[in-house]
Amino acid sequence: MEVRDTDILKSDQSAASVDQAYKLRVKDLNFYYGAFQALHGISINAEKNRVTAFIGPSGCGKSTFLRTLNRMHEETPGARVDGEVLLDGESIFDRDISELRRSVGMVFQRSTPFPKSIFENIAYGLRIRGVDRSSISDLVEQSLKRANLWEEVKHKLNKSASSLSGGQQQRLCIARALAVNPELLLLDEPCSALDPIGTSKIEDLLLEIKETCTILIVTHNMQQAARVSDYTGFFLSGKLIEFNDTKSMFETPSSKLTEDYITGRFG
Amino acid sequence: MATMVAEAPLTRPREKKARAGRGDRIYHILIKAIVGMVLAIFAGVFTVVVIGAWPAVKRFGLGFLIHTGWDPVHLVFGALPFIVGTILVALGAMILAAGIGLMTAVCITELLPRWLQAPVTYLIELLAFIPSVVYGLFGLLVLAPFLQDTVEVWIMEHLGPHFEVFNGAPYGVGYMSAILILAIMLLPLIVTLSREALVLVPRDVREGGYALGLQKWDVVWGIIVPYARNGILGSLVLALGRALGETIAVAMTIGGGYSLPKTVMDQGYTLASVIANEFNEVSSDMYLSALIYCGLILLVITVVVNILAYFLIRRLSGAHGFKA
Amino acid sequence: MPMASKRKTVSYTWRKWRGALGFGLTGVATLISLGALFSILGYLIHQGIGAINWNFIVREPAAVGEAGGGIAPSLLGTLILVAISMVVGMPLGIGVGIYLSEMAGDTRFANLARVAINTFIGVPSIIMGIFVYFILVKPTNTFSAVAGGLALGIIMIPIIARTTEDVLRLVPKSIREAGLAIGAPKWRVTFDLVLPAARAGVITGGILAVARVAGETAPLILTALGNEYYPTSLFKPIDEITLRILKYARGPYDVWHQQAYGAALILVFGVAIGSLLLRLSTRDRDALSR
Ligand SMILES: Nc1ncnc2c1ncn2[C@@H]1O[C@H](COP(=O)(O)OP(=O)(O)OP(=O)(O)O)[C@@H](O)[C@H]1O
Numbered sequence A: 001m002e003v004r005d006t007d008i009l010k011s012d013q014s015a016a017s018v019d020q021a022y023k024l025r026v027k028d029l030n031f032y033y034g035a036f037q038a039l040h041g042i043s044i045n046a047e048k049n050r051v052t053a054f055i056g057p058s059g060c061g062k063s064t065f066l067r068t069l070n071r072m073h074e075e076t077p078g079a080r081v082d083g084e085v086l087l088d089g090e091s092i093f094d095r096d097i098s099e100l101r102r103s104v105g106m107v108f109q110r111s112t113p114f115p116k117s118i119f120e121n122i123a124y125g126l127r128i129r130g131v132d133r134s135s136i137s138d139l140v141e142q143s144l145k146r147a148n149l150w151e152e153v154k155h156k157l158n159k160s161a162s163s164l165s166g167g168q169q170q171r172l173c174i175a176r177a178l179a180v181n182p183e184l185l186l187l188d189e190p191c192s193a194l195d196p197i198g199t200s201k202i203e204d205l206l207l208e209i210k211e212t213c214t215i216l217i218v219t220h221n222m223q224q225a226a227r228v229s230d231y232t233g234f235f236l237s238g239k240l241i242e243f244n245d246t247k248s249m250f251e252t253p254s255s256k257l258t259e260d261y262i263t264g265r266f267g
Numbered sequence B: 001m002a003t004m005v006a007e008a009p010l011t012r013p014r015e016k017k018a019r020a021g022r023g024d025r026i027y028h029i030l031i032k033a034i035v036g037m038v039l040a041i042f043a044g045v046f047t048v049v050v051i052g053a054w055p056a057v058k059r060f061g062l063g064f065l066i067h068t069g070w071d072p073v074h075l076v077f078g079a080l081p082f083i084v085g086t087i088l089v090a091l092g093a094m095i096l097a098a099g100i101g102l103m104t105a106v107c108i109t110e111l112l113p114r115w116l117q118a119p120v121t122y123l124i125e126l127l128a129f130i131p132s133v134v135y136g137l138f139g140l141l142v143l144a145p146f147l148q149d150t151v152e153v154w155i156m157e158h159l160g161p162h163f164e165v166f167n168g169a170p171y172g173v174g175y176m177s178a179i180l181i182l183a184i185m186l187l188p189l190i191v192t193l194s195r196e197a198l199v200l201v202p203r204d205v206r207e208g209g210y211a212l213g214l215q216k217w218d219v220v221w222g223i224i225v226p227y228a229r230n231g232i233l234g235s236l237v238l239a240l241g242r243a244l245g246e247t248i249a250v251a252m253t254i255g256g257g258y259s260l261p262k263t264v265m266d267q268g269y270t271l272a273s274v275i276a277n278e279f280n281e282v283s284s285d286m287y288l289s290a291l292i293y294c295g296l297i298l299l300v301i302t303v304v305v306n307i308l309a310y311f312l313i314r315r316l317s318g319a320h321g322f323k324a
Numbered sequence C: 001m002p003m004a005s006k007r008k009t010v011s012y013t014w015r016k017w018r019g020a021l022g023f024g025l026t027g028v029a030t031l032i033s034l035g036a037l038f039s040i041l042g043y044l045i046h047q048g049i050g051a052i053n054w055n056f057i058v059r060e061p062a063a064v065g066e067a068g069g070g071i072a073p074s075l076l077g078t079l080i081l082v083a084i085s086m087v088v089g090m091p092l093g094i095g096v097g098i099y100l101s102e103m104a105g106d107t108r109f110a111n112l113a114r115v116a117i118n119t120f121i122g123v124p125s126i127i128m129g130i131f132v133y134f135i136l137v138k139p140t141n142t143f144s145a146v147a148g149g150l151a152l153g154i155i156m157i158p159i160i161a162r163t164t165e166d167v168l169r170l171v172p173k174s175i176r177e178a179g180l181a182i183g184a185p186k187w188r189v190t191f192d193l194v195l196p197a198a199r200a201g202v203i204t205g206g207i208l209a210v211a212r213v214a215g216e217t218a219p220l221i222l223t224a225l226g227n228e229y230y231p232t233s234l235f236k237p238i239d240e241i242t243l244r245i246l247k248y249a250r251g252p253y254d255v256w257h258q259q260a261y262g263a264a265l266i267l268v269f270g271v272a273i274g275s276l277l278l279r280l281s282t283r284d285r286d287a288l289s290r
């Protein structure tokens, strides 16, 4: 593995070699909701085909950060951002927004099924992408299976998605995001509505799909971060306090604040 | 650091916002075209009415507003009787409907048992669905003859000799019929909207009143109604706008006449009803233009009332409670 | 509290009597409101039911003042006028509603447009009649179905725009964000996700607007004029049910009066069904926003 401690963030290495290693590079990202600054100078590099977790107390800016990465903040009036976000070396702000979002999947903190049938919830994204009609129903089945939902819904694909339980809805949203094969997958507390079995299935899934995709996940569950992630970042009041590989982070945190948080002394 | 905005970092990527996709561009253009078209129609309505009224405006000027006389043969026109008629009919109907409507709303929310509230409200809302022409029909064929035979005769005989405003002939159709019919038409609007305002009064406000040891009526009249006054006022202004513009029901019941009213039983016209009743009789361009001039006056009055209402409701809806 | 201390000086019995009197008056007011409703509906049914029969619905009007005949051209004309008005009013009204809810936010221009819409809801309908008279009837030299429908359509626009904006705003923001997050362009999010989610509300607004214009008479006097015969062309004068009621109510014949009641009964019945549908569909909307 290459250099990967926080020094790399400031290094001036030639862009080309760095871009190859890193799927996503964020430099000096500041985020404002009107006059309120929610993120302060965030810099992060996320390695390809790895899971990067973000932890931190409620309200510290984790969701805000994640939303910036597929430019969802542009839907919030008054939200502004400066700094650089490079996906495969190219600024995400230079790309066509719909096309960017098709390659950057996102699962929200609260499940958000479309007011459509279960089948249509997943098929919709495929149609948007212009996937061939004949392969749609196969792809729907495949992504439902990957999200561990197929067995529960295969008999009622035409029922409304809102008839599902909260956890099922969340898995549907994950299936929906997976169906379009994103290069980068953003997950905002995807397991908060799931039971332990569902959670561990999702975790297995993450380990499986990182073969083909880079994953950023926000979680409140320290064990989960330790289990699934290769890297972990710790946010506090809009600042990235520490960013390191998960093992070092949990075993020898370099910041007192991080240590306090992961040992449960606050937050 | 806090909220300092970091001005001009080395790169400003967000300035080079990528263009929206083609579908979105078409969608934006389409929707904006629709908005533009609708605003153009609105502007067009004003323009066309002004242009239509222009010959009469040029000829009669503002004197049109204060002159009496409507002579299509000699082309002498003055709209004062219609302006006065519009205001009298609207105010008369408003006074009746506001009083009865507000009391009905209070009765529904404060007096009736819960199981009766919804059906009574629904029945009164049903009144709002009856088209104007049906009110006109009822006014013309039922209410007016009834008034003519009973109330108006009594008024003429007993009050007429003593008060000039009651000293008229019992035509049936006339101001009295028009005001009554219009009042019935305004009722559902006032009842529905002020009922909504009363229902919104929070529980603790009511209970605070009882905690002071006040009687139920004192709580209702002294606390609940004043608390809901913004909503009630809003409903009244909306109703006023309606009253000023109501056309066909008034046209059918007011009888028609070109002079200033002297008694409650006189016949006359409002600005809207004179257009409806005379439009298909016009014999010259100047006559038509004078009618459109009446429309222009009506348009200005209702627009002013509606804009006032809009800002009044918006300003008041922020401030609640007992503050002045 | 000055109010309480002042009240204390008033005797207890007087306060009780005043309360009884006050509530008594509100009760009387309610009886008057309901009485107005029942006397109008009652009279309409009493007088109108006799006029309604099969011929009344399928025949053309009889010769002036004679018994028999029907109001078929008026019913057909009403349908045609309402259809034209929907063609005009629905796309424009829904378009403006979409703009205000999905695109404009709280910009100055959007607020200006909102003031304009609220103002136009209050503009008397006869003014729209004047407008269409000058832009269509006078230039083409004929009253027509198209002119009548256009006038009604313009009346519909602000009503539909306002209800559409209101119901679209009820759709949770998360649905839009989820759509955008899978890369759907805005227009598809609006048409595939937001509008279907608000369908019941949009339909309600449509019914409300149709019920409103179906009862309009004043603008039609200046545009559609009325006709004794079946409509043959959209560019000729056309009859409409409220115009028919107006004509018969003002006529000197008892037959006409009775037919006016009959036509009014049909109209009120139709609109009441509309209001019932409205009630049912608003119940759906409440369920949606929950
Ligand atoms: N739309 C908004 N407008 C203004 N401020 C906002 C908005 N959304 C979030 N914030 C603020 O930005 C800060 C970060 O919020 P964010 O949602 O990113 O927190 P979070 O770390 O995801 O918290 P949680 O763990 O509870 O989900 C908070 O202080 C929040 O109040």
Ligand SMILES: [Mg+2]
Residues within 6 Å of the ligand: A062, A063, A064, A109, A188
């Ligand atoms: Mg969050």
